[in-house]
Amino acid sequence: MKTIINEMKLRLPAISVNESVCRSAISAFLAELDPTVEELGDVRLAVSEAVTNCIVHAYKDLPSGEPGNIYISVRLYNTKEVSIEISDNGCGIENVEEAMKPLYTTGEGTERCGMGFLVMESFTDALNVKSKLGKGTTVLMRKFLKSSVEGVE
Amino acid sequence: MKECEIKNEGGVIEAKIMCEIDHHTAKNIREAIDAELSKSKTRILRIDFSLVSFMDSSGIGLILGRASKAEAIGATVEVVGLMGRLRRLVCMSGMERIPTIKIK
Numbered sequence: 001m002k003t004i005i006n007e008m009k010l011r012l013p014a015i016s017v018n019e020s021v022c023r024s025a026i027s028a029f030l031a032e033l034d035p036t037v038e039e040l041g042d043v044r045l046a047v048s049e050a051v052t053n054c055i056v057h058a059y060k061d062l063p064s065g066e067p068g069n070i071y072i073s074v075r076l077y078n079t080k081e082v083s084i085e086i087s088d089n090g091c092g093i094e095n096v097e098e099a100m101k102p103l104y105t106t107g108e109g110t111e112r113c114g115m116g117f118l119v120m121e122s123f124t125d126a127l128n129v130k131s132k133l134g135k136g137t138t139v140l141m142r143k144f145l146k147s148s149v150e151g152v153e
Numbered sequence: 154m155k156e157c158e159i160k161n162e163g164g165v166i167e168a169k170i171m172c173e174i175d176h177h178t179a180k181n182i183r184e185a186i187d188a189e190l191s192k193s194k195t196r197i198l199r200i201d202f203s204l205v206s207f208m209d210s211s212g213i214g215l216i217l218g219r220a221s222k223a224e225a226i227g228a229t230v231e232v233v234g235l236m237g238r239l240r241r242l243v244c245m246s247g248m249e250r251i252p253t254i255k256i257k
Contacts, residue, residue, distance in 0.1 A: 016177035023175075023207070041207075041238050048209040052176045111183070111214035115246060119210055122245065 006032055006076040013067040014055045014088065022051045026074060026084065033080055035145050042123040043082065043143055047072075049116040050086040050139045056107055058090025058137065080145040089136035096129050157182050161189050164196040173207035179215045186219055195228045203234030212239070213246045216254065224253045233257045 008029050012018045023044045030040060051070055059068030073085040093099045099106075100121075105114035121127045124141040131137040156172040166189050172178050190198065198219060202208070220230045230253055235243055243249075249256050 016175075016180075019175045019177050020173060023173075044207065045209055045238065045242075048175055048207075052209065052211065056176060111179070111211075111218040113210055113214040113217055113246065115210035115213055118245065119242070 002081070003078045004075050005078050008072075008074045010072040011069050012072075014059055014070045014090075015067050016052075016055050018070065019048055019051050019055065022070070022072060023048050025072075029074055030076070030082060033076055033082065033145055039143065039145050043084070046120045046123045046141055046143075047084060047086070049119045050084075050141070053116050053139070054086065054088045054090070054137075056112060058088035061091050082143045082145065084141045084143075085138060086141075087136060087138035092133040092135050093129075093131040093137055094133055096131050100129060154181065154185055157185050159185060159189055161192065161195075164194055165199060166190065166195055166197070167199045167201065169201040169204065171204045174205055174212035174215065175207070175209050176211040179211045183215055183218060187222060190219075190222055190226065190228075195223070195226060197229055197231060198223050199231040199233060201234045202232065202239055203236070205234075205239060208239050208242060210242065210246075213242060213248070216243075217246075217248060217251075220248075220251055220253045229253050229255060231255045231257060 010025060012021065026047050027040060027044060030043060054070045062068055068088060068090055071087045075083045098104060100117040102118045103114040105112045120141060124143045126142040128140040156178055158169040160167040168186050170182060216232060223230050232254060243256060248254050
């Protein structure tokens with residue numbers, strides 16, 4: 001039976017200096033599941049992309065000086081599954097399917113190359129994105145670590 | 154600067170990046186490199202990633218942005234020192250198809 005062995009919730013301002021903070025926090029938290037260097041690197045990369053999307057896009061309509069928050073919820077399961085939910089209550093994505101197409105970006109002039117979702121999808125085992133215009137976006141990623149037992153209920 | 158060591162000699166700019174590359178750190182790196190690009194006639198911008206322990210797609214944007222600036226002044230970009238996950242990320246971007254970028 002799949003059970004949660006540990007859980008973490010973080011709330012941080014959606015400012016760019018927190019990109020590395022989020023990576024470090026997730027790394028520390030994952031240690032309990034003894035991930036390989038490769039698995040840890042995959043998760044750090046996927047988290048960095050999701051958090052960066054939040055920082056670059058979610059609150060761009062807010063007057064500057066009000067950063068808005070990133071909400072991160074991580075669960076570790078006895079099956080060595082990790083589930084990471086990264087959400088915001090920012091502007092939302094009008095068309096999620098379109099936004100997830102490789103190289104699609106709304107970050108003109110800011111050197112964003114539109115690879116974020118592609119990277120998240122490639123380096124995790126499951127990606128789910130939900131969004132509502134004006135309400136916010138939630139990205140859910142799952143990673144099954146080596147010797148994990150997939151789909152055990 | 155602590156994020157990036159830059160040498161600029163004989164038309165070759167060598168930028169050795171020494172930090173994790175994300176959207177936050179890319180800003181300073183970008184500004185440092187672009188400042189050098191505007192100083193003198195450059196033929197080659199060589200960006201060295203051998204000391205970069207982490208990079209996300211902001212690093213891809215960093216390279217592409219520099220390639221665009223380089224192309225405007227008739228220079229090329231060499232990407233060196235890519236290892237492991239960084240190399241995989243660069244391959245995913247398809248940037249080897251861009252003529253001004255040489256991946257070593």
